[in-house]
Each structure stands twice: as C-alpha cells, then as structure tokens.
Amino acid sequence: MINMSYKLPSHNVPLILVADIVAFISMCPNSTIEKICNFTGKSSSYVRSGLAIAKILGITIQQEDGLIEVTKECSSLLGRTPNIETKITVMRKYLQQWEPFILFIKFCLNGNSLNEASRKVYVLYDFQGKDPDFLKNLLLSWGTTTEIFSFDDNTLTLSKEINIKTKNISKDILSLDEDIAIRLEVANILGEESFSYLSHDEVYELIDAFKKQNKDPRGAIECAGRAFEDFLRRISIDVGIDASKAIGIGQVINRLYNNKNGKGLLDNKVHYKHYSIGSAIGDVRNMAGHSKESKTMERWKLTKNASQAYLFLVLSSIKSIYSYIKKDEYLF
Structure with a gap:
C-alpha cells in the first residue's frame, strides 16, 4: 500500500461541474466559495465537493495562504469558455x-x-x-x-x-x-x-517511458531509470535503510543488498540476483544519461528494442523486489 490517503467528497459531483468550477477559478483566482456558488448555481457543499475532486485529481493546488490555484496545463487546456466536449476531454485526461x-x-x-x-x-x-x-x-x-x-x-x-x-x-x-x-x-x-x-511521479515516469520508446529510446530509458531509482529509495526507507547519500541506482541497490544490522552482520534486504539485475539496470541507465565514454570518447547508440526491453525489465524488477521485501516471495 502506498503511503498516502484520499478524502472522499461529500457529494458525487459530475465531472462537467468540476470543469466549470475549475474554469471559473482559473479566470478569477481569488474567488470565494460564495462567488463560485453564484457562478455554478450550486450549494456551497456541492461546490466544496467539486473543489475536493479537483484536488484529488491533481487539477488544483492549494497554496500556503489558502488560495486555490489551477495548474497551468489544465487552465490552458480548458480555456475561458470550454464547451461540453472540451470539459469532458480535459477531465478525462486527469481522471x-x-x-x-x-x-x-x-x-x-x-x-x-x-x-x-x-x-x-x-x-x-x-x-x-x-x-x-x-x-x-x-x-x-x-x-x-x-x-x-x-x-x-x-x-x-x-x-x-x-x-x-x-x-x-x-x-x-x-x-x-x-x-x-x-x-x-x-x-x-x-x-x-x-x-x-508506486507514487504518482513514479507511474508518470513509467508511462512517459512507454510513450518515448519508439522515437526517443534514450529518453525512455532515462524515464524508466528514474522511476526505478525513486522506487528503490522509497522502499529503502520502508526497511529502515538511509540511502539519502547514495548516488544513482547502483549505490542504492548496493545499500539494500550489503546492509548490516546493529551487530555489524549482513542483513540483506534484497536477493543477490536483485542486486545483480539492479546494477545492470543502473549501467544501462548510465548509457542513456551520461555523455561519451571517458576512455574511448564514444557515445552509446540506443535502439528502440533496447528501450522496450529495458522498460519491461524495470517493471519486472519493481514487482520482484516489492514481492521479496513486502511478501517474502521469490517472484520474477
């Protein structure tokens, strides 16, 4: 289970109304609940539910001063006077x-x-x-x-x-x-x-990797590598390992494998095979993210087949490491 929770709204608010609320806030950033009610013709509890849904879906952000801000992307996609088709399309994107x-x-x-x-x-x-x-x-x-x-x-x-x-x-x-x-x-x-x-950001990186794998294999590998490293860092925290000073996938997976307990004895949190596979994932990511090889001054050419294989290896490794740590299962 991911370490986050969602608070459900009090009303089942239609997405089209959520879009209306968001569009109004985008045009009038400092609007009160009363003004939004007047604009939509709905009760304050209904409007608050609509605002809660917009927040859940990542459409709005509440600032420190309490003001609600619509993301620039959503504001741009909706425009000032969206028709029903636009409202549904934009809401679907975030849903x-x-x-x-x-x-x-x-x-x-x-x-x-x-x-x-x-x-x-x-x-x-x-x-x-x-x-x-x-x-x-x-x-x-x-x-x-x-x-x-x-x-x-x-x-x-x-x-x-x-x-x-x-x-x-x-x-x-x-x-x-x-x-x-x-x-x-x-x-x-x-x-x-x-x-x-997985966190929302980790899922986003994996989705982005899928989208880039044909036209931008290097970018796809970098995205998948970032998702894998972020996953390793979070699961390290879960098992009580401080990987904050570790640099890159290789060092983080090394901390998980070569972990020592309070008596100085090895207390591996991942299997040796996870360590080997994780190190390889880190090496391929370095091929994509680094510039030319220091000795030969040559740069790796990365194919779409390589990016596709890398992405599936990352996904399988995430599932395997999660199953090993959280469920004590040997799965790959």
Missing part, C-alpha cells in the same frame, strides 16, 4: 492519470465484481470518509461520462476504442485511448499491490 481509477478498472477486468473492485481500491489507497459503495458510484459515474467504459449486470466493459494489448502499444502515443491503454498495461504487468505502492 485516467489517477492511479486508483486505473486499478479499479484492472480489478474489474480481472473478474472482480464492481463492489469487490471498489472495496479493494478503497483499502489499498486508504480512502477516508464515505464508504467503498460511494467510491464505486463515483468511479462509475466518471468512467461512463468520459466514455472510458460502460457497465451492466455488475460487469464493466471497456470502450472498444481502448485496446490494452501490448502489441498495439508500440505505435506513437497520441490519443487518450492509447494513453489509458498504457496505464492499464503497466498496472497489469506490475499487479495490483506493486502498482498501488
């Missing part, structure tokens, strides 16, 4: 970047009922307030509004435009359908527990 939503879909596609899927997501992401049933209705409302999926008889069905087969994720990533296909594929490879453990 499918939200890991609990992706995991809910994955649970459903793997045979869980809607109630089971919402309960598991509720627990994994430590949701506060309301209950799993409220979360289920929220996610179903958002998913159908954005036409990501439909549901009937307690079964969720993805939109036919969304193809989650890996073989179809090798082309250039441009559409929202392809974007969510990548997110579902990453969640599928990692599994529910490993995926929910």
